[in-house]
Amino acid sequence: MTLDDLASTSGEWLRGSGPESDIVISSRIRLARNLADFPFISRATDADRAEIERILHGRVESLRTAGKAPAESLYLKVSELPEVDRQFLVERQLISREHAQSEGARAVVVDPSERFSVMINEEDHLRIQVMHSGLALNEAWEQATKLDDMIEEQVTYAYNERLGYLTACPTNTGTGVRVSVMLHLPALAITRQIEKVFKSLHKINLAVRGLYGEGSQATGDFYQISNQVTLGQTEEELAKKVADVVPVLIDYERQARSFLIENSQETLHDRVSRAFGILRTAQTISSEETMHLLSSVRMGINLGLIGDLAIPTVNKLLIHTQPAHLQKLSGVELDQADRNIERATYLRRHLNGESKGNVSHN
Template identity: 80%
Template sequence: MSLDFETMAHDCGEWLRASGPESDIVISSRVRLARNLTDFPFIARASESDREQIEQILHARIEALQAAGKLPAATPGGELHYINVGKLSEVDRQFLVERQLISREHAEAEGARAVVIDGGERFSVMINEEDHLRIQVMHSGLDLETAWKEINQIDDLLEEQVNYAYNDRLGYLTACPTNVGTGIRVSVMLHLPALVITRQIDKVFRSLQKINLAVRGLYGEGSQAMGDFYQISNQVTLGMPEEELLKKVADVVPVLLEYERQARDFLIRESQETLHDRVSRAFGILRTAQTISSEETLHLLSSVRMGVNLGLIGDVAIPTVNKLFVHTQPAHLQKLAGMELDQSDRNIERASYLRRHLNGGKPPAGAN
C-alpha cells in the first residue's frame, strides 16, 4: 500500500507521543539489527544487479509474511507500507529521515533501495542501506525490553525466509566490523537540557565512553546534538549476547535520569528566577516570532519542554512539544504547506506554524 506523506505529516509516530515510561526525559527506545544475505556481496561491493535482486527477494519475503499476518507490528498499526526510496523526491527522503524511519545514508545513497514501515511507525526495515537489512523497532519512553521482544520475533520470521550471512565463531557478518556478532544496536534518545545548562554533560559523556557506550546526536551517527537530544547506544556487538548488551544500556539509563533530575532540582533551588526567565523567554519567542530558523526552534523548544515538565508552563502539553520538534523540520514544513519552500520561506512558515500551535489558534496578546 502506498504511503500518503501529506496525511502522515499531520500526525506523529507512537514513539513521539510521550506515552511510555520515564517519557519526561526518555523520548524513545530503539533496537536495531543489521543483517546480510549469504548469497550476495556486502552493499559496498554489490553491483546494481545485486542490489536489485536483494531488494526483490526481500520485498517478496516481507510481503509473504504480511499476507500471512505473521509480522507482529503489522497488526496494531494496520497495514505495512513498502516504499521504493530511490524513486522518492529529495523532500520525501528527508521527511523519512526527520521521522527517524530511515538514516541519512539511506536517503542519500544511490541505486535500488527501499524501506518497509508499519502504520504505527514502531517498526521499519531498511533494505540496501549499509547492510542488506537494517531492522528497527522504536517505542515511546524507556521500553527496551518490549522493543527487543518485537524485533527478535521479526528477525526470527525473516530468518525463516532467507539465509543470513553467519559464521559459527563470529556470529552475524556485517559491513562494519563494529556490528559483527549480534549485529544489534540498542539506543535510547534522551532530553538532557539541565545537564547542558549546568555544564555537566561532557563529564557524563566521558563516563559513558569509558564503559563503551556511544553518544550521538538527534539523527544518530555523525549528527550533532540539537535541542539537547542525545542518543546513547552500545559501541560493539561482538562477544556479548543480545540480552547482556540490552542490560548494559538499560542499566545506565536510570543513572542518567537521576543526574538530569538532580540538575533540574538544582536549577529550581539555586537559580529559579534565571530558569523561569529562560523558559518564559523561549516560550514568548516561539509564540510571537515572525521568522525563525530550525536550529533556534529546537533550542527554544528544548527550554519549553523542560519548563512544561517542571510545571513552569501550563499552556502546552508534552506530546504537542514533541510533535513540534519534528513538524518544524524542513521537510515536514514543506509537506504541511503543500509546496517546496526555500530557506527564507521555511523560516516564515515555521514561525507561523509555531504561533498557531502554541497560541491555541489565536494570536498572542498584544500581537497585531
C-alpha cells in the first residue's frame, strides 16, 4: 500500500456504515504515551527524537513480523515526506496538523482500512488513534486498548503510580485518553441553537473543535466533541461522559431537522436545491464554500430531499475536495486558483456522472 493507493480510496470511517451515521461521522479514541527512558518531545534533542523513532520503528516491524499488526500497514517517515503528502495525511485525519508541521524525526503507522494510525514523535512519543464509522465508541475503545497493550509489551511507558501515564501536556496526564465523536449538526446551526448546546457542553468539561481537531474552526457544521481533562478519571468514566451526551445531541439535531421540515420546508428545500445546483455546475469553487454546500446536500439526502445520491459519496467528496487530495488525485501541484477549478471539475464529474442525484419536489 502507498499514499497514492490511499488517495483513490475512502477509509472505513468515511463510508457512513456505522450506527447513527446520518449525524455521527466517526468515533475516535486517542491515547497519549511516552517512553520512560527519554525526555518529552519538548525537551528532546534531535538525537533523542531520532533514537525514539528508530526504536519504535523496530518495535512496529517486530509486531508485523509476529502477525500482530497488519503486514500491509504503511510506515511513513513524516519528516521525509513532501508538504503535499503531509497535508494529505492531515486531511485524511491520520496525523495532526502539529505532526505535519513540526521538525525532527517523526513517523506514522497507517492501517490499510484507516481504522487506526500511530503517530511517533508528535506532542508525545506515541499517539495511538483509532477511528470507526458512526457512533461506535465501544468498538474503537476495544481496538485502541488492544493496540496499546501490544505496544506496551515492546516498550516501557512513562508511568507514575499516583498520576498515571505521564504526558507532555498536563491535561492528558492520567489515562492519556481523548475520546471524541465527530458530528454533523447543520439544523442546530440553522435554527441558531448551536451556541446554547456548546455552552452546555463546556459546563460539563467537554471541548468542541472543528473538523481537524484542536485549533481548527468548524466548517460545514462539522464538530468534534471530546473530553478536556483525563487526570482523576478512569478510561470508562471518560468514555461514558462522551457516550452519554452524544445521543442527546443526536436527538436535538433530529428535532431541529423536524422543525425545519414542518415550519420552513420551502426555505429548507431552496437551501438544499441551491447547494446541489451550485456543486453540479460551478466552474470554480473554494474549499470552504464546498464544505458548506456539501453540508446542506448531506442534510438534504438524510431528509429525503435528494434521491439517488449516497451519503458515502458526499463523505468522500468532503475529504477528496481538500487541497492536498486534489493535488494527489491530479498528480500535479496546483496553486489556489487552479485548485478551485480542479475542485469544481471533480465535483461536476462525481455529481453529474457517477451519481445522478435528483432533488425531490414532494
